[in-house]
Amino acid sequence: MRLAFSLFLVLFSTLVAASHEHIVGDFFAGSSNHTNNWAVLVCSSRYWFNYRHMANALGMYRTVKRLGIPDSNIILMLADDAACNARNRFPGSVYANPGRGLDLYGSSIEVDYRGYEVTVENFLRVLTGRVDPSVPRSKRLLSDSNSNIFVYMTGHGGNEFLKFQDNEEISAFDIADAFAQMHEKRRYNEIFFMIDTCQANTMFTKFYSPNILATGSSMLDQSSYSYQNDADIGVAVIDRYTHFVLEYLESINKTSHASMADLFASYDRDKIASDPGVRADLFNRPLDQVRITDFLGGVAHAEVVDTQVEAEPIQWPAEDDVHVEPRQLNKTATTPKTQWASQTPADGSRGLRAWTGVLLLVLLVGWAGVRK
Amino acid sequence: MATSLRDPSTLFFQSEAIRRLIISSYWVVLIAALPLWWHTTSIERLSLPTSRVNAQADRQLRLPISIGLEDASLVGPLQRELDSRGQRWKGLDVTVAGAAANASYIVVNADNAALLGERRLQFPLRRATIPLLADALSDLLVPRLNSHRIAHYAPRYRLAFTLLNEDAVEGDAISSWDISTAITHQLSPLLDALSVLHNFTIESQVQFHAPLAFSPQPMSDGSVGLTPEDLTVFVNSAEWTLSSSVSNDPVLHFLVFVPSSSHRPMHILDAHGVPTTAESFLLPQWGGIVIYNPPNTERGVRPLSHDALSSILPQFSNQLLSLLGVAKLPPGIPSTSPLTEWQLDALLRRRAFENTLEATETLQSIVRLVDQIDNMPVGQDVRGDVLSALSSLDHIHIHSKTASALPLPLSLSLNTTLHHSATALTLASRAFFNPGMLALLYFPTEHKFAVYMPLFASAVIPLLATVIREVAAWRKQRREAAVAVAAAAQ
Numbered sequence: 033m034r035l036a037f038s039l040f041l042v043l044f045s046t047l048v049a050a051s052h053e054h055i056v057g058d059f060f061a062g063s064s065n066h067t068n069n070w071a072v073l074v075c076s077s078r079y080w081f082n083y084r085h086m087a088n089a090l091g092m093y094r095t096v097k098r099l100g101i102p103d104s105n106i107i108l109m110l111a112d113d114a115a116c117n118a119r120n121r122f123p124g125s126v127y128a129n130p131g132r133g134l135d136l137y138g139s140s141i142e143v144d145y146r147g148y149e150v151t152v153e154n155f156l157r158v159l160t161g162r163v164d165p166s167v168p169r170s171k172r173l174l175s176d177s178n179s180n181i182f183v184y185m186t187g188h189g190g191n192e193f194l195k196f197q198d199n200e201e202i203s204a205f206d207i208a209d210a211f212a213q214m215h216e217k218r219r220y221n222e223i224f225f226m227i228d229t230c231q232a233n234t235m236f237t238k239f240y241s242p243n244i245l246a247t248g249s250s251m252l253d254q255s256s257y258s259y260q261n262d263a264d265i266g267v268a269v270i271d272r273y274t275h276f277v278l279e280y281l282e283s284i285n286k287t288s289h290a291s292m293a294d295l296f297a298s299y300d301r302d303k304i305a306s307d308p309g310v311r312a313d314l315f316n317r318p319l320d321q322v323r324i325t326d327f328l329g330g331v332a333h334a335e336v337v338d339t340q341v342e343a344e345p346i347q348w349p350a351e352d353d354v355h356v357e358p359r360q361l362n363k364t365a366t367t368p369k370t371q372w373a374s375q376t377p378a379d380g381s382r383g384l385r386a387w388t389g390v391l392l393l394v395l396l397v398g399w400a401g402v403r404k
Numbered sequence: 405m406a407t408s409l410r411d412p413s414t415l416f417f418q419s420e421a422i423r424r425l426i427i428s429s430y431w432v433v434l435i436a437a438l439p440l441w442w443h444t445t446s447i448e449r450l451s452l453p454t455s456r457v458n459a460q461a462d463r464q465l466r467l468p469i470s471i472g473l474e475d476a477s478l479v480g481p482l483q484r485e486l487d488s489r490g491q492r493w494k495g496l497d498v499t500v501a502g503a504a505a506n507a508s509y510i511v512v513n514a515d516n517a518a519l520l521g522e523r524r525l526q527f528p529l530r531r532a533t534i535p536l537l538a539d540a541l542s543d544l545l546v547p548r549l550n551s552h553r554i555a556h557y558a559p560r561y562r563l564a565f566t567l568l569n570e571d572a573v574e575g576d577a578i579s580s581w582d583i584s585t586a587i588t589h590q591l592s593p594l595l596d597a598l599s600v601l602h603n604f605t606i607e608s609q610v611q612f613h614a615p616l617a618f619s620p621q622p623m624s625d626g627s628v629g630l631t632p633e634d635l636t637v638f639v640n641s642a643e644w645t646l647s648s649s650v651s652n653d654p655v656l657h658f659l660v661f662v663p664s665s666s667h668r669p670m671h672i673l674d675a676h677g678v679p680t681t682a683e684s685f686l687l688p689q690w691g692g693i694v695i696y697n698p699p700n701t702e703r704g705v706r707p708l709s710h711d712a713l714s715s716i717l718p719q720f721s722n723q724l725l726s727l728l729g730v731a732k733l734p735p736g737i738p739s740t741s742p743l744t745e746w747q748l749d750a751l752l753r754r755r756a757f758e759n760t761l762e763a764t765e766t767l768q769s770i771v772r773l774v775d776q777i778d779n780m781p782v783g784q785d786v787r788g789d790v791l792s793a794l795s796s797l798d799h800i801h802i803h804s805k806t807a808s809a810l811p812l813p814l815s816l817s818l819n820t821t822l823h824h825s826a827t828a829l830t831l832a833s834r835a836f837f838n839p840g841m842l843a844l845l846y847f848p849t850e851h852k853f854a855v856y857m858p859l860f861a862s863a864v865i866p867l868l869a870t871v872i873r874e875v876a877a878w879r880k881q882r883r884e885a886a887v888a889v890a891a892a893a894q
């Protein structure tokens with residue numbers, strides 16, 4: 033009786049110790065904390081002469097899909113008036129290179145916001161999740177605190193704004209506020225923001241939420257240029273920055289270990305003809321440890337469940353001395369909380385300019401009033 | 405010849421009174437319209453119960469647990485042992501007592517083996533086993549779980565079961581499976597037990613062409629192997645359509661993958677490239693995958709055999725349990741039932757804590773955002789949802805206080821707590837995601853001037869100018885009149 037009891041004790045303590053080791057094994061060590069990937073790809077231009085912007089977005093769409101983000105996790109916003117435009121000599125096709133080697137519109141394109149649905153309001157609603165209850169699943173960003181989100185925007189822009197379909201503009205403040213709201217509701221783990229437009233780098237200067245990595249095609253007061261014309265299509269087919277990014281991404285596959293630092297190192301300002309920018313001060317991890325597939329891929333962590341291994345016979349100890357090992361409390365992995373100050377742009381020059389306007393108005397009224 | 409031109413000052417509307425009346429009528433219209441303009445351009449921002457939200461954030465949810473011990477002499481040592489594991493039992497008030505009737509859990513003595521019953525544990529009760537018992541109770545009541553694996557809480561889940569034939573072209577394929585019967589027999593008991601937490605919707609499909617996006621590694625014995633890296637990219641989301649998009653509920657996927665005859669048998673390799681006996685793997689928060697290699701004796705297009713199905717379903721149910729956060733039983737403590745009350749209670753407590761925390765944080769972030777973004781409207785429905793969420797949270801705290809005093813059955817008490825926490829979370833999220841909360845777009849001051857100047861300056865400048873001229877003319881008249889009066893007086 034006594035022997036049986038001691039045997040039980042020894043067996044039990046070994047089992048408990050072994051099980052702790054197994055459960056706590058942190059298979060996320062050394063990599064991103066995400067379990068799912070989302071992509072929001074926005075082409076904010078319409079009309080035939082902006083063919084290249086649609087090709088930019090579709091090129092990015094093809095790449096993230098190839099790298100493993102499922103269509104259900106890609107929100108594609110596209111004016112979508114290029115493929116079936118009356119002026120398109122190759123109906124139903126969009127090409128991003130002059131040789132027309134690869135049809136970006138070819139198979140299984142799922143445009144979620146099309147034509148006049150591509151608005152600033154819809155874009156902000158997608159990001160913040162403030163959509164009408166009737167909006168279908170395919171038009172929603174159903175991300176959570178384990179989501180890595182890739183946001184790509186292209187179109188015509190300027191200092192701190194991006195134009196949406198010649199109709200309205202989104203400002204850098206709007207996107208920064210939307211990201212802040214996403215952070216508050218834990219709608220992302222990390223965001224990778226990429227923008228290809230004139231003066232693109234101004235668009236991410238206002239961000240203030242943590243864990244955002246941003247890159248853009250050109251500095252303040254710089255234009256971003258188109259890359260190539262196709263003589264048969266008759267318009268420019270892609271922008272330089274996006275072209276070279278896509279060209280680099282072609283060398284990446286789903287299991288590639290290439291890092292963001294590698295991508296940024298591939299920027300060649302002579303080829304791109306503008307100064308691409310990177311903003312990483314809000315981002316926590318060193319860029320050479322951030323895989324491109326952390327954002328552009330659908331890489332998940334897999335856990336093998338081997339039922340037969342668990343049923344392995346246990347080594348019964350020969351001796352019967354009761355020996356209880358002190359067990360350490362296992363440390364639970366805690367993610368470091370980042371302190372971040374919300375920086376509101378207290379810009380004195382703006383106020384000054386506004387008051388100058390008022391003063392001018394008053395002078396005008398006064399002058400008209402006292403005129404004889 | 406009588407002159408046809410009249411002196412302008414004799415025109416009736418050039419009389420001073422009428423002219424001033426006309427000018428002032430413009431001003432009356434303008435000023436009368438100001439409230440309307442103010443009303444239509446201002447944003448409805450109702451006040452939120454900020455202090456209540458902040459007070460809520462300071463409160464900690466505490467759930468009582470009472471453990472009845474058969475051997476009353478061990479009560480003290482066990483209580484001390486449990487108290488020494490303080491951090492792990494955060495939020496729980498554990499009291500150990502002698503074999504009291506209203507204890508939530510009962511530990512009885514068994515001579516040399518542990519066995520788990522319904523909220524009842526048989527354990528060898530000795531002074532020397534107290535640390536082990538404390539460990540076992542910790543693992544049962546507050547199990548350690550990998551939070552990356554567990555899907556986020558949702559009141560509703562969709563379970564999508566998919567049978568994938570890698571390539572049915574060669575005529576060697578599984579054409580159908582009796583999944584609904586299998587689910588009824590093997591999964592329903594679990595789903596019923598879990599129905600206090602989630603509402604499940606089930607869908608299933610069979611696909612005949614599901615190519616892999618990579619080529620599996622050929623092995624020396626003619627089989628093929630999947631490396632750990634292959635497993636992470638196994639799901640070919642670009643070509644497999646795995647679930648319908650009929651609702652916004654989160655989906656958990658369960659796949660049976662039948663390799664094509666050229667890829668058979670397919671094995672999962674370990675980190676060193678050695679085939680393992682494992683047939684299934686799990687993608688955290690996403691779902692589970694079972695690789696099914698049909699026996700060589702089968703040929704042609706056929707349904708999935710019942711034997712195969714009954715070996716696959718237990719793997720699915722294991723995966724489902726780990727995805728939903730049901731802890732495994734501590735080794736060495738066997739149980740007769742697949743899902744014990746201990747596990748379910750632990751999960752209910754965990755979800756109640758999570759939901760309460762998330763609801764509180766969401767409410768706080770609403771208050772913070774409304775404070776931070778001036779343009780953000782706050783309508784009646786947002787305010788209503790925030791208030792209802794707060795009252796649900798209050799209910800949780802009141803309930804957890806009274807539950808320790810009243811001899812309520814534990815399951816009922818936990819269900820109520822979870823129910824309130826889920827309601828609070830749903831309402832807080834609904835308030836946060838209210839479509840009306842979208843802040844108006846930010847416009848720089850220059851933009852406002854650029855828009856308002858051409859519209860208003862052209863209308864307002866003549867009006868202001870005429871007022872100034874009229875006032876100047878009126879003062880001049882008064883001065884002249886005063887001079888005339890003074891002259892007449894002299």
